[in-house]
Amino acid sequence: MWLTKHLIKTLLSSFKDKPTLSKIHALLITSGLINQRNPATKLISSYAQIGDIKVARQVFDKLPQRGIDAWNAMIIAYSRMGFSNDVVGVYKEMINEGIKPDSSSYTVAIKACASLCDFEMGEEIWHQAVGFGYKDDDFVGCSVLNLLSKGGRMVEAKAVFEGMKRKDLVCWTTMVTGFAKIGQGLEAVGVFREMQEQGMVGDGIVMLGLIQACTDIGDMNVCLSVHGHLIRRNLLMDVVIYTSLVDMYAKNGHLCLAYRIFCNMPQKTVVSWSALVSGYAQNGLAGEALELLIEMQRVGYRPDLASLVSALLACSHVGYLKMGRSIHAYILRRQELEHISATAAIDMYSKCGALSSARELFDMIGCKDVILWNTMIASYGIHGHGEAALSVFHDMIKTNSYPDDATFASLLSALGHSGLVEQGQYWFNEMINRFRIEPSEKHYACVVDLLARAGKVEEALDLINSMKKHEAGMSIWAALLSGCHNHRKFSVGELAAKKVLELQPDDSGIYSLVANFFASAKMWKEMAEVRKAMRMAGMKKVPGYSMVEVKGKLHAFLMEDKSHYQYEHMVLIIEKLDSEMRAMGYTPKIEFVFHDIEEEVKVKMLSFHSERLAIAFGLLNTEPGTKLVINKNLRVCGDCHEAIKYISKIVNREIVVRDVKRFHHFKHGVCSCGDYW
């Protein structure tokens, strides 16, 4: 055999195509060199590099004696392919065969555990590494930093980091990114500054962590200065960095800027598109998000799950059930439904009024995680099905899923809206004592709401006064006031009303609550003052609109929307309904009009609120008996709430109105959610 060992080595490092590799492989076998450590190891890495991991494994398995080099070649091969399970598998085999891992085996194995989020295993390997004298190894240490930061354990990570003798750029980057990822942007910036003070020069990757930190901090000045820094340092070349910038500006609501950067990017990837789609969706610009999803497909990008999930979010925002369904079906066809997209689809179904579809999907998901459970509980909650929410919660406990703060926020809110007071109080206490979760302001607001609805306003006030770590905010006082209003508890109510006014509401619904309270308490002077204050505050400028999906298309209506092609027909329907309603005993609640105009005009304004236009349009264009689902961007008006009860009876239809807070199911003259508030 004229091929020397040396020549084989050279060949293996310079030729990366499969036919050549196979030829060399054959030569190694015929020459017997295959059984020597060095060429075999080389062969394994070469096969791994061209992505032929199976052959690499075969070579590895056939080796008569395997040294640490061969093991590492194999473990690194799996790591490069992203096969973390196999990495851990090979590591375990090594241990079983009595091979002593070295620095690189530990490093790669711990990295694999981090990407699998298998923190137990990761820590076990870490301890083994320490036991074998790799305590001060930089690579192992850095892998550990990554493991801890992936688990959000930045306090421990910081301790390890501080103990490291030589901190290189990779370690610093891990710390910066770690803090940024868990929402501690300021800490991340602090670490970056420290790094600069140590004279370390950053690269694009550490800047990526810094961009994420800025995204989290949300201060435009910081964002712009980091952007400037990138330009000055000439680091603005990588697609990934551009994409991150798009995300940063989009998440902070600067969509024009995000879009401009997106358009001017030298190249784009699917991720760049996804980042923009998600930016639009998260900022409530559902139409733009969906258009962008279509546009990206048109120019040849196959949407990834992130963009599809964002599109589902957009659908749930505007109640676009038909589009939501087809996106869900598309994900199913691609066989890519997993937890995140399933959760998004469940949320979409429930927010579009298709609660049973949400449940059906939920039941099909095996091995549910916390967010999935929480989403189902919240779904029942917004529809006013407290018992169902509680039963899902019980299932959750039975399967040993551990509830978190969000679980209880959804559960307590669901119980409150269904008047399950004892259950609410019980689980609030269990949350604190058994699950050791500290109540947040949100939890307090739920329980205050729960108690106040039941008329236990003194108890609610005691709870508010017992709050130590939080200051009671608008939601808490408004909930209390509403209970006082409904149960004619005037003295606590007066206190709550004052607190609400002190906090300067920017929502006309809250002003009307205060005014109504003063009216029922016969405190006329205060009532007049509230009306005056309201005029002075000049209420939110957000125009109210309602949407209805008819035959798979979304139709939006603004108040008194005369431009609509069916306006005359809609007016006729509204007027006809109006006279029938009055005959049944309905009187318009003009306190819900906040303009200084004549009463007759006020009444007219009420009956042309956007929700009623949407209902009229729905009635006109659907078969009798069809359920109508209306979506409103603000809170449904109190008068309309009353009127829709009558309408549901007159036309004998189920009418579902979703407003910012929850769902109102109107059927046979009643609303499932009881009181308006």
Add this chain to the structure above:
DNA sequence: ATAGGGTTAG
């Protein structure tokens, strides 16, 4: 010589 830090989504 090898290995450790990177973008979007519930």
